[in-house]
Amino acid sequence: MAKKPFNGVIKLDIRDSKPDWEPFLPPKAPEGAPNVLIVLYDDTGQAAWQPYGGAINMPTLQKLADNGLTYTQWHTTALCSPTRSCFLTGRNHHLNGMSCITEGANGFPGWSGRLPHDCMTIGSVLQENGYSTFWLGKEHNVPEPDICAGGPKSEWPLQQGFDRFYGFLGGETNQWYPDLTEDNKFIDQPYGPEDGYHLSKDLVDQAMQMIRDQKASNPSKPWFMWLCPGANHAPHHAPKEYADRYKGKFDEGYDAYRKWVVPRMIEKGLLPADTKLEDFNPMREDQANAGDYVRPWEELNDQEKKLFSRMAEVYAGFSEYTDEQVGRLIEYLEKSHQLDNTIVLYCSDNGASGEGGPNGSVNENKFFNNYPDELSENMKYLDVLGGPETYNHYPTGWAAAFSAPYKMFKRYSEYAGGTACPMVISWPKGIKAKGEVRNQYHHAVDLVPTILECIGLEMPDTYRGVKQHPLSGVSMKYSFEADGKTRKKRQYYAMLGTRGIWEDGWKAAAIHAPLTGKGHFDHDDWELYHVEVDRSESIDLAEKYPEKLQALVKAWFEEAEANNVLPLDDRSAAELLGMERPTTEPPRERYIYYPGTSPVPEGVAVNVRGRSYKIVADVEITDQTEGVIFAHGSRFGGHALFIKDGKLHYVYNFLGIKPEQKFVSGKLKPGKQTLGVEFIREGEGPNGESTGKTTLYVGEEVAAQGPMKTQLGKFTLSGDGLCIGRDSGDAVSEDYVTPGAFKGGTIFGVGVTVEKEQYLNLEKLAAAAMAVD
Numbered sequence: 001m002a003k004k005p006f007n008g009v010i011k012l013d014i015r016d017s018k019p020d021w022e023p024f025l026p027p028k029a030p031e032g033a034p035n036v037l038i039v040l041y042d043d044t045g046q047a048a049w050q051p052y053g054g055a056i057n058m059p060t061l062q063k064l065a066d067n068g069l070t071y072t073q074w075h076t077t078a079l080c081s082p083t084r085s086c087f088l089t090g091r092n093h094h095l096n097g098m099s100c101i102t103e104g105a106n107g108f109p110g111w112s113g114r115l116p117h118d119c120m121t122i123g124s125v126l127q128e129n130g131y132s133t134f135w136l137g138k139e140h141n142v143p144e145p146d147i148c149a150g151g152p153k154s155e156w157p158l159q160q161g162f163d164r165f166y167g168f169l170g171g172e173t174n175q176w177y178p179d180l181t182e183d184n185k186f187i188d189q190p191y192g193p194e195d196g197y198h199l200s201k202d203l204v205d206q207a208m209q210m211i212r213d214q215k216a217s218n219p220s221k222p223w224f225m226w227l228c229p230g231a232n233h234a235p236h237h238a239p240k241e242y243a244d245r246y247k248g249k250f251d252e253g254y255d256a257y258r259k260w261v262v263p264r265m266i267e268k269g270l271l272p273a274d275t276k277l278e279d280f281n282p283m284r285e286d287q288a289n290a291g292d293y294v295r296p297w298e299e300l301n302d303q304e305k306k307l308f309s310r311m312a313e314v315y316a317g318f319s320e321y322t323d324e325q326v327g328r329l330i331e332y333l334e335k336s337h338q339l340d341n342t343i344v345l346y347c348s349d350n351g352a353s354g355e356g357g358p359n360g361s362v363n364e365n366k367f368f369n370n371y372p373d374e375l376s377e378n379m380k381y382l383d384v385l386g387g388p389e390t391y392n393h394y395p396t397g398w399a400a401a402f403s404a405p406y407k408m409f410k411r412y413s414e415y416a417g418g419t420a421c422p423m424v425i426s427w428p429k430g431i432k433a434k435g436e437v438r439n440q441y442h443h444a445v446d447l448v449p450t451i452l453e454c455i456g457l458e459m460p461d462t463y464r465g466v467k468q469h470p471l472s473g474v475s476m477k478y479s480f481e482a483d484g485k486t487r488k489k490r491q492y493y494a495m496l497g498t499r500g501i502w503e504d505g506w507k508a509a510a511i512h513a514p515l516t517g518k519g520h521f522d523h524d525d526w527e528l529y530h531v532e533v534d535r536s537e538s539i540d541l542a543e544k545y546p547e548k549l550q551a552l553v554k555a556w557f558e559e560a561e562a563n564n565v566l567p568l569d570d571r572s573a574a575e576l577l578g579m580e581r582p583t584t585e586p587p588r589e590r591y592i593y594y595p596g597t598s599p600v601p602e603g604v605a606v607n608v609r610g611r612s613y614k615i616v617a618d619v620e621i622t623d624q625t626e627g628v629i630f631a632h633g634s635r636f637g638g639h640a641l642f643i644k645d646g647k648l649h650y651v652y653n654f655l656g657i658k659p660e661q662k663f664v665s666g667k668l669k670p671g672k673q674t675l676g677v678e679f680i681r682e683g684e685g686p687n688g689e690s691t692g693k694t695t696l697y698v699g700e701e702v703a704a705q706g707p708m709k710t711q712l713g714k715f716t717l718s719g720d721g722l723c724i725g726r727d728s729g730d731a732v733s734e735d736y737v738t739p740g741a742f743k744g745g746t747i748f749g750v751g752v753t754v755e756k757e758q759y760l761n762l763e764k765l766a767a768a769a770m771a772v773d
Contacts, residue, residue, distance in 0.1 A: 029130035029222050030456045034430065035342040036126075036224045037333075038447075039326055040087065041319075042080065042138065042233035043410060044348035045403030046072075046265070046422050047257075048319065053264030054402070055249055055257070056316045060327035061346050061424055066435045068344070068426030069480065072270045073441040073535075075502075076350050078411055078418030078495045080171065080233075081113075081140045083349040083444050087226070088141065088160070089119040090448025090459065090471040092492070094564045100496065101171065102143050104576050110564035113143045114155055120463040122448050123161025126224045129457055134210045136203045137167040137228030139181075144170075145583045148604040149186060149597075152584065158184055166206045167228065168199075175199045175230050175237035175318075176388040177634065177729035177738075179601070179720065186598040186721075188728055192738065193388050198239065200229050200322040204329050215336070224451075227329070231322035232315060234353065234364050234393035238386045242317030243310075250312035253297030253305065254397035255280065258404040269437050271405065276538040280400050282407045282415075289513040292408070294397045295358045303379055304359075311360050311394035314386035340428045343454055345447065347423040351409045351416075352402040356393035363656050364393045365636040369713040371655055371687050388730065391636045391656075405536040413495035414509035416537060430454060431480045438479050440486035441502065441532075445473030453477045472563075492559035497521070497570025501556040505532030508552035517572045526553055591752045593630075595742070599721030599728045602714055605632065606722070606752045608639075608679075609711060610690055613755070615641055615650075616676035618748040623670055627742035630750050631727035633715030638732035641677060642740060643668065650677040650696050651733040652708055654689070660733060663696040665703030674699055679708060681755075688712040724750050 008020030048054045051065040076083040081101040082093035089096055094110035096119050105113030115121070123133045135157045142155045147169045157165035166182050173179050176193040180186070191197050207227055214223060230237075250257065258277055265271045280294035300308065326346075333339040361367050362381040381390050399409040406416035413419055423442075425431070452458060453475040460468060474488050493500040496514035500507060510524040528542040528549040542549050560566055569576065591606040606613075617629045623646065631640040639652040648665040663677065675698055682692040689709045696704040720729045725747050726739040 027128060027130045032341070033131075033222045033455050034427065035222050035338060036451055037329075037342055037344045038087065038226045039344070039346045040084070040226065040228045041231055041322070041348040042229075043350065043353040044232050044319070044422065045352040045399075045406070045409065045417065046270070046420055047261045047404040048232075048352065048402040049422055051424060052270055052422055053261055053268050055246070055261070056319045057245075058320065058323045060323045060330055063327075063330070064344055064346055064426040065424045067428060068424060068431055069433060069436055069438050070270070071423040071425070071438045071440070071442065073439055073486075074347065074421060074423035075416070075419040075441070075443045075491065076348075076421050077444065077493070078350050078413040078498070080349050082495070084141055084228075085115070086444035086473075087447055088121045088123070089115065090122065090445055090473050091119050091469055092445055092472040092563045094494070095119060095469055095472065098141065099494070099565070100569075100576070102141060103171075105143060105581065106569070106579070108564070108567065110566070115141070115160070117464070117466040118469045120460065120468050121161045122451060123157070123224070124463065125161070125452070125457065125459060127161050127163070128460075129455075130221065132214045132218070132221055132223040133162045133164075134207070134223060134225040135162045135165045135167065135228075136207050136210075136225070138230060138233075139165070139167055139169050139228070140171050142169050144603040145581075145585075147601050150585075151604070153184055156184060164210055166210075167203065168230070172233050172235070173199070173230060174235060174391070174634065174716070174720070174730060177720065178230070179599070179729065198237070198321070200231060200325045203227065203229055204325040207329055208332050211332075211338075227326070229322045229325075231318050232348075232352075234356065235391040236311070236315045236318045236386055236393060238314055238317035238321050240387060242321040243314045243386050244317070245320070246313040246316045249316070250309045251305070253309075254294070254312075254401035255297050257401045261401075262405045265405070271535055272533055275405050275536050277405050278407050278536060278538050280397065283511065283513060287511055287513055289516050291357055292354050292396055292513070293358050294400050295395070297397065303375060307375070307378060307382060308360060308395055308397065310382055310385050311392060312398050314392065315394055315398065317386065343425070343427040343430065343451070345423065345425050348421045351406070351412075351418045351421065352399040353393070354396040354399040354409045354411070356395050356399070358396055360393055360395035362390045362392050363636050364391045365713075365716065366655050367393070369637070369655060369687075369689075369711050371689070371712070377657075389635075407537060411496055411498070411514045413493035413498045414500040414511065416531070416535070418495070418498075419493060425476075425480075427454070427480075433480070436483070438483050440476070440479045440484070441488055441491075441505070442476050442479075442486065443473065443488070443491045445471070445491075446476050446488065447473070449473045449475040450477055490555060490559070492556055492563065492565070494560070494565050494568065497568055499556065499568070501552050501559065502531065503552060503555055505530065506548060506552060507531045507537065508549055508556065509537070512570060514570060515573050515576070516570055517575065518570060521568050521570075528552070589754055589756055593722065593724045593750045593752070595725035595747045597724065599723050601721045602632070602716065606754060608752070608754055609713065610681070611755045612679055612681045612692070614676060614678045614753045615750065616674060616753075617641065617750045618672075618674055619745055620672045620748070621668060621670055621745040625668075625743070625745035627744075628723070628725065628727045628736065628740040629675065629742060629747060630722075630724060631732050631740070632720070632722040633732050634720040634730035635732065635734075636730075637711055637715040638720065640727060640732040641675070642733070642736060643742075644735060648675050648696065648698060648703060649733075649735060650694070651735065652694070652710060653732050654709055654711060661694075661708050662735075663694055663704040663706065665696055665698050668698065679710065681710075685709055
């Protein structure tokens with residue numbers, strides 16, 4: 001907001017002077033301004049949820065839909081970080097520097113992974129206009145090198161216009177043992193799953209606390225809250241009783257589900273009556289990405305059907321459980337008389353996720369490490385799937401089914417399976433229509449203009465001296481009154497080499513699978529669809545209307561020029577994520593860590609992958625000493641050095657596969673000691689894992705020795721950072737319980753040295769790395 005001029009009088013003596021408080025008062029929101037609550041799920045297509053005809057019960061969402069509006073043509077960018085950047089600024093994702101996820105940043109304007117100064121956030125706009133601003137849950141718009149205690153904080157929520165933040169930084173986290181950040185610092189979770197902890201529950205508890213605290217001191221002040229649960233992103237973690245609610249409901253398989261759900265969507269008026277279903281694998285073999293293939297249900301064996309069905313049950317339970325938690329927040333707002341003037345937007349950020357591959361997984365970390373899943377091994381976890389013992393993701397078949405009737409799923413921006421998502425808007429005071437459907441075509445960039453119009457504000461022309469880029473979207477507020485023609489004229493799409501453009505009910509799609517490395521974009525075949533009547537993009541009209549197609553292709557290039565879209569990049573995940581990028585702290589060969597610090601995130605911690613390494617701890621111990629000296633990772637992959645029963649233990653937990661690789665010393669003598677372990681890499685296993693010899697040392701004495709293998713990829717995608725003197729989150733080893741605090745002695749410091757040369761097969765390392773989003 002512009003600073004008001006001082007209109008008082010200043011004389012030598014205060015008794016002759018006249019004060020003017022106006023320039024110094026904090027801003028006030030417009031009279032009667034509504035609260036705004038955005039509930040943003042991850043990885044969810046329209047066909048999953050009850051209000052759209054799906055099988056997953058969503059009592060809170062259904063209640064909001066019954067009292068508000070359900071949108072049938074609301075779209076996203078097809079990937080998480082880019083869509084969320086649109087929510088933040090109201091500009092197209094390339095203008096925000098978010099062509100991809102932050103881990104895929106590159107040195108081009110549309111790819112930087114950092115919000116430019118000319119794209120002010122909705123948080124900053126509302127802060128400057130008298131709102132309290134809160135962000136809870138997922139935050140995947142911070143560059144990976146910045147996710148650490150000592151790195152830059154410019155992209156963290158509190159520096160982007162939010163008063164408070166409570167959640168996790170990154171693409172995903174363990175729902176039972178999350179990697180938590182509060183405001184500008186990393187914290188431990190308040191209690192464990194054995195006491196009823198789940199991240200969805202914790203986030204809503206914190207959300208209500210933030211609002212209560214604000215209302216206790218400033219009851220007249222409106223608030224803006226962005227609530228981003230981990231659901232429905234992998235790992236699909238849910239209390240067992242919620243998954244059990246769906247027993248048998250998916251036993252007929254994903255093809256049968258599609259054929260069941262689409263008629264229900266039509267019956268609800270969400271799709272045209274003649275909407276067709278396309279094949280699960282609509283792309284030609286020479287165009288398709290093999291990792292996105294859907295296995296025909298009838299070709300699965302009985303065990304696979306049983307496992308895949310349970311995976312869908314767990315996903316459904318995860319979604320419903322989280323919806324019930326959101327329901328507690330809605331109930332609180334109702335009881336405290338705030339709901340009537342609260343705009344609630346309940347939606348998802350992209351289509352369902354196909355990153356589980358054709359077979360899914362009970363430990364997705366194997367997928368990230370290019371390590372094959374074993375069906376017999378997976379079946380052992382059937383009864384605990386979704387619990388703390390698993391890190392699970394369903395197969396591509398369910399991604400395609402829950403994104404029905406559209407083709408493909410998340411990451412595919414040329415098809416609606418990646419972009420068409422659920423959106424329900426409720427505002428009792430501002431929307432008279434109840435339980436109605438809206439068919440106007442809209443996109444994630446349209447939310448910021450909608451919110452601003454509802455409040456009665458405009459995006460400033462300048463902010464902190466920087467001229468602001470115009471908003472890319474148009475307000476949806478007109479649609480609150482009635483269904484009808486959309487006011488949106490054009491929307492381009494581009495993601496990981498896929499691209500398309502919508503204009504006035506028509507869509508052109510360039511057929512190109514993501515992450516294939518095929519290039520030659522000038523040779524892409526373009527298809528043409530009249531999506532106003534053909535929502536599932538089943539009838540290609542390119543040959544019938546060539547001039548229409550060429551006009552749309554030309555329009556795509558116009559949008560690409562205006563929005564910093566080029567260059568296009570369909571390179572493999574290995575090339576995209578493995579490229580050299582500037583870092584604030586260059587990698588080194590020696591790292592020193594001390595007790596008492598917060599967990600060090602894996603993105604900036606010492607990297608032992610594909611290397612020989614040593615861990616050496618200087619300690620003083622007694623006969624009573626026990627606990628963790630060094631730990632990094634979790635039960636799904638990690639390593640730890642600890643003292644138990646008077647003996648030194650080193651455990652390397654390779655992808656959670658039993659038995660754990662263990663090395664144990666004899667009884668330790670009290671006094672100052674140098675304790676350590678050394679791994680000498682000697683070769684590579686069949687899946688890119690390092691193989692070699694490990695030696696456990698007490699002083700200069702060899703205490704234990706033997707063969708060992710180490711992971712190709714990260715221990716976890718988000719969470720369970722490197723710890724000294726304890727193990728945060730999920731314990732690396734079954735031989736101790738979190739936090740395994742070191743007691744009865746002193747840790748002076750722990751040094752880790754790594755060989756400069758690193759042996760990694762990048763193709764194997766990143767075969768599934770895009771699943772980070």
